[in-house]
Amino acid sequence: MVLIVGVIILxxxxxxxxxxxxxxxxxxxxxxxxxxxxSPFQELVTRSIRFARDIxxxxxxxxxxxxxxxxxxxxxxxxxxxxxxxxxxxxxNSRLRDLLKFQKxxxxxxxxxxxxxxDPSGWFKTIIIDKGKTxxxxxxxxxxxxxxxxxxxxxxxxxxxxxxxxxxxxxAVDALAQRSRARGIIKGESADQxxxxxxxxxxxxxxxDTVIASGLDGVYPKGLRIGRVSDINQRxxxxxxxxxxxxxxxxxxxxxxxxxxxxxxxxxxxxK
Amino acid sequence: MRYGFYIGTCLLLLIVQTTILPYIPxxxxxxxxxxxxxxxxxxxxxxxxxxxFVLILGLIMDNLSGSPFGLYMTFYLWxxxxxxxxxxxxxxxxxxxxxxxxxIAVLIENLLTIAIFAFFRPAGQLPADTFLVLTQxxxxxxVTGPLFLLFLLALAKRFNIQWDGAAPQPNAxx
Numbered sequence: 001m002v003l004i005v006g007v008i009i010l011x012x013x014x015x016x017x018x019x020x021x022x023x024x025x026x027x028x029x030x031x032x033x034x035x036x037x038x039s040p041f042q043e044l045v046t047r048s049i050r051f052a053r054d055i056x057x058x059x060x061x062x063x064x065x066x067x068x069x070x071x072x073x074x075x076x077x078x079x080x081x082x083x084x085x086x087x088x089x090x091x092x093n094s095r096l097r098d099l100l101k102f103q104k105x106x107x108x109x110x111x112x113x114x115x116x117x118x119d120p121s122g123w124f125k126t127i128i129i130d131k132g133k134t135x136x137x138x139x140x141x142x143x144x145x146x147x148x149x150x151x152x153x154x155x156x157x158x159x160x161x162x163x164x165x166x167x168x169x170x171x172a173v174d175a176l177a178q179r180s181r182a183r184g185i186i187k188g189e190s191a192d193q194x195x196x197x198x199x200x201x202x203x204x205x206x207x208x209d210t211v212i213a214s215g216l217d218g219v220y221p222k223g224l225r226i227g228r229v230s231d232i233n234q235r236x237x238x239x240x241x242x243x244x245x246x247x248x249x250x251x252x253x254x255x256x257x258x259x260x261x262x263x264x265x266x267x268x269x270x271x272k
Numbered sequence: 273m274r275y276g277f278y279i280g281t282c283l284l285l286l287i288v289q290t291t292i293l294p295y296i297p298x299x300x301x302x303x304x305x306x307x308x309x310x311x312x313x314x315x316x317x318x319x320x321x322x323x324x325f326v327l328i329l330g331l332i333m334d335n336l337s338g339s340p341f342g343l344y345m346t347f348y349l350w351x352x353x354x355x356x357x358x359x360x361x362x363x364x365x366x367x368x369x370x371x372x373x374x375x376i377a378v379l380i381e382n383l384l385t386i387a388i389f390a391f392f393r394p395a396g397q398l399p400a401d402t403f404l405v406l407t408q409x410x411x412x413x414x415v416t417g418p419l420f421l422l423f424l425l426a427l428a429k430r431f432n433i434q435w436d437g438a439a440p441q442p443n444a445x446x
Binding site: 169 | 287304385
């Protein structure tokens with residue numbers, strides 16, 4: 001009888017704690033123990049694997065490199081021309097801002113970090129990076145790549161941090177369709193797609209439209225690229241679209257990422 | 273010696289799960305490799321040593337994963353209780369039983385995760401790839417889970433690690 005009561009109490013306490021932690025994302029102050037214990041070993045193994053792979057790719061696998069080099073040179077020439085045009089536009093923009101007395105957009109400082117581990121479960125999408133509190137990182141900071149948004153820091157230990165990817169089911173980003181400025185929320189769905197929710201049907205959204213961060217969630221700066229609209233379901237009679245977005249970032253091949261620092265952490269990073 | 277063996281194996285499995293398997297496409301659907309290990313230490317170590325070990329293992333997994341905090345600790349604790357309960361009545365040397373325990377444990381861990389998605393999350397919607405993940409992990413568990421557990425038991429025998437005195441079969445490594 002005592003055993004049965006004990007089991008029932010244990011189950012009840014278990015369910016309450018799980019319910020609380022899943023809703024509040026709380027770790028009861030224990031969230032950094034495992035990160036600090038295991039991450040140094042993860043870093044060692046990841047670096048060793050990359051070292052071996054780099055040796056293979058740089059010294060033994062050079063067949064396609066000459067061809068690729070030629071293509072890259074052609075692309076570079078095109079981009080130099082475009083870069084020149086953009087520089088002119090930037091100067092014009094600066095002059096016009098001065099004319100209108102607009103404040104300059106703040107340029108964020110970033111910290112480059114290496115991915116040293118991935119989520120052990122197939123259900124959740126997180127990564128471990130080799131930068132932590134000592135580098136100025138803290139919970140909630142946006143993590144990006146030049147191609148688009150990667151995710152946000154959800155736990156920061158001394159030298160390591162855990163990052164929730166954009167494709168995790170718990171992730172949400174306030175977003176805009178770049179062409180029509182239709183607003184909605186990007187939510188994680190699976191390895192290669194996200195859902196663009198709460199976009200009103202009165203707005204014009206088409207397959208191929210680029211989706212960017214709106215900046216209204218207070219986490220991701222406005223204008224960061226997220227993905228491209230890959231499917232729109234208009235079959236049901238809901239007031240919102242059902243939109244699928246293919247992210248620009250390839251989450252299976254993440255190796256290095258950039259963490260955007262808040263202004264006070266930028267001073268710390270500068271000192272380091 | 274035996275603590276070195278347990279800690280070393282545990283660390284190795286954690287590293288393999290988080291740094292090697294995710295980069296091998298065919299192994300991305302692999303189940304939680306610590307499940308056979310938790311079953312193994314539940315059988316081999318005395319309760320006062322295995323229980324803290326299981327809870328610490330759960331804590332580390334909760335830290336490394338994006339799961340709600342306590343999911344792995346909860347599951348490993350109940351797996352430990354379940355295994356300790358089962359070995360009171362059944363022969364541990366029965367390989368069919370061990371195979372069944374691993375596969376059932378993998379299924380229960382996945383169902384627990386799905387239950388959390390369904391009941392505790394605001395959206396209450398299951399991930400689009402639920403069926404795929406569940407099937408992959410189930411198949412991998414059937415194929416490799418029992419072999420892995422038997423390998424751990426054979427390794428323990430090789431390193432001359434003693435059977436838990438509380439368990440009923442002292443020569444149960446088979």
